Amino acid sequence: MKFKLALAVFVAAASTAAIAGQAEDQQVKFRQSAYSFAAWNCSKIKSQVVEHPETYNKEQVVAAANSVAAVANSGLGALYGPGTDQATGWKKSRLKPEFFDKPEDAKKAAVAFNKEANELAKVAATGDVGAIKTQFGKVGETCKSCHDSFRIRD
Amino acid sequence: MKFKLALAVFVAAASTAAIAGQAEDQQVKFRQSAYSFAAWNCSKIKSQVVEHPETYNKEQVVAAANSVAAVANSGLGALYGPGTDQATGWKKSRLKPEFFDKPEDAKKAAVAFNKEANELAKVAATGDVGAIKTQFGKVGETCKSCHDSFRIRD
Numbered sequence: 001m002k003f004k005l006a007l008a009v010f011v012a013a014a015s016t017a018a019i020a021g022q023a024e025d026q027q028v029k030f031r032q033s034a035y036s037f038a039a040w041n042c043s044k045i046k047s048q049v050v051e052h053p054e055t056y057n058k059e060q061v062v063a064a065a066n067s068v069a070a071v072a073n074s075g076l077g078a079l080y081g082p083g084t085d086q087a088t089g090w091k092k093s094r095l096k097p098e099f100f101d102k103p104e105d106a107k108k109a110a111v112a113f114n115k116e117a118n119e120l121a122k123v124a125a126t127g128d129v130g131a132i133k134t135q136f137g138k139v140g141e142t143c144k145s146c147h148d149s150f151r152i153r154d
Numbered sequence: 155m156k157f158k159l160a161l162a163v164f165v166a167a168a169s170t171a172a173i174a175g176q177a178e179d180q181q182v183k184f185r186q187s188a189y190s191f192a193a194w195n196c197s198k199i200k201s202q203v204v205e206h207p208e209t210y211n212k213e214q215v216v217a218a219a220n221s222v223a224a225v226a227n228s229g230l231g232a233l234y235g236p237g238t239d240q241a242t243g244w245k246k247s248r249l250k251p252e253f254f255d256k257p258e259d260a261k262k263a264a265v266a267f268n269k270e271a272n273e274l275a276k277v278a279a280t281g282d283v284g285a286i287k288t289q290f291g292k293v294g295e296t297c298k299s300c301h302d303s304f305r306i307r308d
Contacts, residue, residue, distance in 0.1 A: 037225070040187070063228055074194075
C-alpha cells in the first residue's frame with residue numbers, strides 16, 4: 001500500500017516535471033531574450049556616451065534608454081519560476097540555485113535595476129551627455145551586482 | 155524621422171558588411187531576442203485583453219505595451235545588415251533573402267509596426283480594454299504581414 005502510494009506520488013511528480021520542463025524552458029528563453037535586448041541597447045548607449053561621444057545621437061540614446069527601462073518594468077519576476085535554474089532557453093540557464101534561497105536579495109536587485117533604469121530613461125530625455133554617462137554607470141552597477149550574486153560565471 | 159535614422163544605420167551597417175560572419179550572427183541574435191521579448195509581452199496582452207479579460211491588470215498591460223513599443227522604436231533596421239539572412243543567432247535566421255531586394259516593402263513593414271505599436275502604448279494608457287483589444291489586433295496584423303512577406307515558414 002505504502003509502495004503503491006509512493007509510486008503514485010512518483011508518477012504524479014514525474015508527469016508534472018515533464019510539463020514544468022517546457023514551461024521553465026520558455027521562461028528562461030524569454031528572460032535571456034529580455035536581457036539580450038537590454039544588452040544590445042546598453043551597448044548603443046555605451047558606444048555613444050562613453051566610448052565615442054562624438055557619435056552621440058539624442059534620439060537613439062533616448063530610444064535605447066527607454067528599451068532598457070521597458071525591460072526593467074516588464075515584470076521579469078514572472079520568468080523566475082522554481083526550477084528555472086535547471087532549465088534551458090536559448091541556452092542553459094546560468095542562474096545560481098541559491099537565487100531561490102535569497103528572495104530578499106533578489107528583490108533588492110530587481111528594485112535597484114528598476115529604479116536606476118527608469119532614472120536613466122528620464123536623464124536620457126534631457127540630452128545631458130555627462131549626466132547620462134553617470135546614470136548609465138549606475139545602471140551598470142545594478143547589472144553587475146546581480147550577476148555577481150546570482151549568475152554562474154562562464 | 156525615426157525611420158530615416160534607422161535607414162541611415164542600416165546603410166552604415168551595409169558598408170561594413172565585409173567584417174561579416176560574427177557581426178551578422180550577433181545582429182541575428184539581437185533581433186531574435188528583440189522579437190522574442192516583444193512576443194512575450196504580446197502574449198501577456200493577448201491573455202489579459204483577449205482570452206481572459208477577467209484577469210486584466212492595467213499596470214501590467216501598460217508595461218507590456220510600452221515594451222512592444224520600445225522594441226519597435228529601438229532601431230531594429232541596424233540588425234538587418236546584408237548577409238544576415240544566412241546568419242545564425244540563437245538559431246538560424248528565417249529571414250527570406252528577397253528582404254534585401256525589396257527595401258521599400260521592408261520600410262513599409264517597419265513603419266507600420268512602429269506606428270501601430272506606439273499607438274498601442276497610447277491606447278493601453280487609457281485603460282479602455284475594448285480599444286486596447288482593437289489596437290492590439292492592428293499590431294498583430296503588422297507582425298503577420300511582415301512574417302508573410304519576409305519570414306520563412308517553419
